[in-house]
Structures are given as structure tokens and as C-alpha cells.
Amino acid sequence: MELLVAVGDMVGAERLVRVRSAHISGISYKTIGDAGIEFLGDFLADTRVRVPTSINPAGIDIERWRELGISPEFASRQRLILDAFRSIGALPLCTCTPYLAGHAPRTGEHVAWGESSATAYVNSVLGARTNRESAITSLMAALTGYTVYSGLHVRDNRAPTHRVRFTGPPLDEVDASALGFLVGSWVGDGVPYFEGVRVDLDGAKSVCAALGASGAVAMCHIDALTPEHTWARRRLSGLRTFTLTSRDVQAFREERYSGVVPDLVALGCPHLSENELARVVKTMERLFGDARPVGDIWLTTSRAVARRRNDLVARAERYARVVCDTCMVVAPLEPMYRSVGVNSAKAFMYLGRDDFFTGDVVLDSMEGLLRRLVP
């Protein structure tokens, strides 16, 4: 509570606000390290969460980490972290998309969600209210049931700060993430309003993830999709406007183009929805038929989605591994693979950093990546 009050002072919050749920980031041993384990060991002793709380992906698939090639040493360090969170009563959902796994805030609710992609999705698509909670503040909120009343909890601060006019066809997942990435790097912690962006919920998930990765964006408005878009639309005049076309998105992808055939194609940043999983499965069946792909494929999703769609999982496993509880960014890929293909600008950014992965990283569409593995 003291840390929350200190943080509240610094952001100029007049008070704390009660939250209905929390989502805690900073779960993977790869990202928080031994310092994180020691901190959590001390901090979580004899405490309980006060509100329904989910947690972010860990560094292992809890059921099949051996099969993925993850070392027992890493897995045992990871288990310490997972046990600590289990002991405080967090829901056993290790996913960056808890809102697809049965833990979704309702419109207008105040919540405290870490995980930059989920934060942006909760505000922009679900219409609930959260700031970009950090791994630490989301944990404090889970344990106390409160967070600082500031930023996006206050309605006026949810008004758009920039206008983005896009002209082009509907966006696939990689183009949606490229668009989000470009805008995120321009607007800092602003609230962009997108016009002309035709995306479904999966596309919005990609836009949100990229905005939160390249920038500090916790919310955007998408025409006809964001619950508050009509309210926001009346607040556009005089805003700085960016005009973008599909060419800008193409240029972004071309700058990152590489013809490498990756050892691993990893799809599911953020974790795959049911619809996305279905699309990948159909694409694999069409491309590979009875053949075996020439590289490994990971389809990362929440365990809830995998259980609900075990029919799709069974079909997928002919060609790929359906990996739960973790993802390509926070799992220790380094010893197993030398090159990775992703269809997410967010995953591309993190895997491009030496702290995460030192091999080659390829950005392409889901189908473009899978084609590379056709024998």
C-alpha cells in the first residue's frame, strides 16, 4: 500500500480507486530473473489477492516444457515463481490474453492490468478503464484491491490526442501490427484515434499490442469498434493528424524483410484467439497436406483456448506444437533455435534484442512464414 501511495503522489492522483480485477505481468523467469524471484519470495509470503487476478505468460509450457527443449534448471526456477503466484490465489491463467480465457473486464469497470498489450485492449476494445500498470503496480493492485486514480481512470483523459487517417484495404494481422507499431513510436503516451482502419477483434488485438510495444500507448480509439468512439469522435478537431496508407505499412515490412527460412515459426503474439487458431490450422492443412514442414512451428495460445478447441489442437499437432502458458518472447528460445519467424511487430522488436534472442528474426504474414516451411 505504501508503494501505491508513493506512486500516487508522483502521478498527482488525488486518491486511490477500488478495482474489480487485476492482471499481473512479470511472470517469466527469463524477464524477471533471480532478482525478481527473491523479491517475490519475500513480498508474496502470507498474502492473498483481493480481486480476481490473472497472470502473464511464464517461460515454460507447464505441461510440456521438456518436449520443447527447455532446461530443467530454467523450469525449476520458473516453478518457484508460479508456485508463489498460486499461493496468493492468482487464477491459473498464464496468458497475455486473459480476456479470451474467461477473465474479461466489463465496459466502464475500473481495473488494474499490467501487460502492455492487454492494457491497450481492455481500454480500447472492452471499454474498461486501466492505466498502463507495471509488473509491480499490477501486483500491488491485486494484493490491495486498489490502484491510483489518475490517467485513464478519469474520463477526460480518455479523449483522443492524435488523429490517424488510414486509407487502404482491410488489414491482416501483420499489417495491423505494423500500423500500430508506427503510430506507437510517434505518439508516446497519447491516445490516437484511428479512422479508416478496418480490423476485426483479432486485428485490434494486433494493433493494441504494437502500440504498447513501440510506444507508451495505453488506449486508442478505432472507428466503429471502440465502445467510446462516438464520444471520442466529437473531440477530434484541432488534433495533430497523421495520414497513412497501405504503402507506409508495406514499407515498414519491407525494411524488415529477410528471405531466411527460419528454424522456428512462432505464431501467437499476443496469444492466438480461437478464430486465429482455426485460420492457422486451415492454412497448414492447405499448404502441407500430408507433408512435414521443414522447420518447427509453435502456436502459442492460452490453455483455456486450447482446452476449448481441442479439435483444432489435434489437427494442428500434425504439423505444429500448440504451446500454452508461454510465448516466443518470454520462453528461452536461444538454446533451441537460431532463427525465428514471427507475424507480430511486437515479437519482432523484443526478439531483435540481444537480451531475448541473438539469432535472426523474420517478420512476415502467417501464411508467408508457413510457406517458407513447405518442403
Next chain:
Amino acid sequence: MSVTFLGRSSGRNAVRGEALVSSTPITLLGGIDRRTGRIISPGSEADGKYVSGRVFCLPMASGSSVGSYHLYGAARNSVSPAGIVTMSPDLITISGAVLSGIPIVTSVPVYLIRDGDMLELDEARCTVRLIDIDAWSEGGRVTTPLSLGEGGSLTGSGRTYTAERRDDRVILHLAG
């Protein structure tokens, strides 16, 4: 001559050090090497430099909400910055700094601080004092801090700072 920025803070510590400035947001997750304190952030002028012992000045943290732990990890390895100054009060940097015991003042016009400037950061007073400053170049126009009269203002990145004169000092307050 010195200029004092009045920002926000909640701690009780003070520190003096040389500024390390990034004019662009930094993704702390993977953006600070926890073992060495080296900044890994292509596109930032701070890329490749070491934060250890410096007063790290940045607009805000971008990217991952897990960045707080990277700051904490750097502190545990004794390679963290001596102090942090930010413009936007983002929860990732603030909570990471508070947890790590790194003095931090936010809501400061970081774009007015140059790499290598000597800074005094005082959490109890919520101030960042810029020592030995003669002139600023703001938007190509050189402004002498002393030329700002009482009640004069500076605007940058959507925030306005009003000036207060005290003898030969200028104190900039965040308006609102």
C-alpha cells in the same frame, strides 16, 4: 547560474550526478542490460552508453510493463542509475525506481536537459537543479533562463511550465 525544475516526487533522498539523456522513450525491458547497465535502444542518443552512476533523464518508459523489474535487476547488480528524471509520470519507471530505491523526480521538462549537464535531484523538495546553465536552445531559438520573467512560461510536449524568479534563480513549475 542555476535553474530549478519543480516536479513531483515522493521519496526523501537527494543525489548529484551527470545527466545521461535520452530524448526518446526507452523500453526498459531489454533496453537496460541488467548486468552492465548499458542502454540498448537503437534510435536513442543514449544507445550504447552506461547508466550506472548517472542521472538518467528520459521522457517516459515505452513498451513492456515488465521494465520495472529490469531497473530492479540493474539496481541489485549495482549498475543502476544514481537517479532518474522523467517527464511523463509513467507507472513502469516510477514503481521500478521506488522499489529499487533509486531517487526519482517526474514531471520535469527533460527536453531542456543536455547530456552531461550536472544535476542535483532532491526528492523531498521535488526538485531537479541544473547547475551552471547559461543558455538553452529551444526549437532553434536560444533562450536564457534569466530572460524568462516572473510568470513567463515554457511549453514542450504538451506541458506548460511557468517561471518564478527568486534572486538569480529561476524555478519552473509544471502548470496545472
